[in-house]
Amino acid sequence: MSTQSVSFQNDIMPLFNQYKANMIWRFDITNYEVVKDNAQMIYDRISNQGDSGYMPPPPFDPFTPQQIAMFKAWMDEGFPP
Ligand code: HEM
Numbered sequence: 332m333s334t335q336s337v338s339f340q341n342d343i344m345p346l347f348n349q350y351k352a353n354m355i356w357r358f359d360i361t362n363y364e365v366v367k368d369n370a371q372m373i374y375d376r377i378s379n380q381g382d383s384g385y386m387p388p389p390p391f392d393p394f395t396p397q398q399i400a401m402f403k404a405w406m407d408e409g410f411p412p
Pocket of ligand 1: 350386
């Protein structure tokens with residue numbers, strides 16, 4: 332059993348995949364290096380619900396507190412692939 336609680340392949344990529352087509356104009360949110368390099372900006376967008384720049388935007392449901400915490404944990408754990 333892995334000691335890592337969050338990984339890009341198992342947790343982040345499957346969550347972001349459904350939004351890929353809407354964000355590919357800017358960057359590929361299913362690409363590990365791209366998400367890692369833009370992680371703080373992505374975290375700011377997904378965590379500030381109610382802000383005009385919130386992602387994913389309406390009519391999509393906002394991420395749950397658990398999903399947002401998972402992304403933060405992935406950052407804090409050093410971006411496990
Ligand atoms: C996991 C889902 C998503 C993430 C992590 C995400 C992330 C981001 C980030 C980080 C930016 C800022 C880019 C910059 O400043 O250069 C952005 C902008 C934008 N995103 Fe997303 N996005 C997601 C889903 C979506 C969806 C589903 C749509 C449309 C249906 C969308 C439409 C846009 C648009 C139009 C902008 C430019 C306007 C703005 O900066 O607010 N995004 N997104």
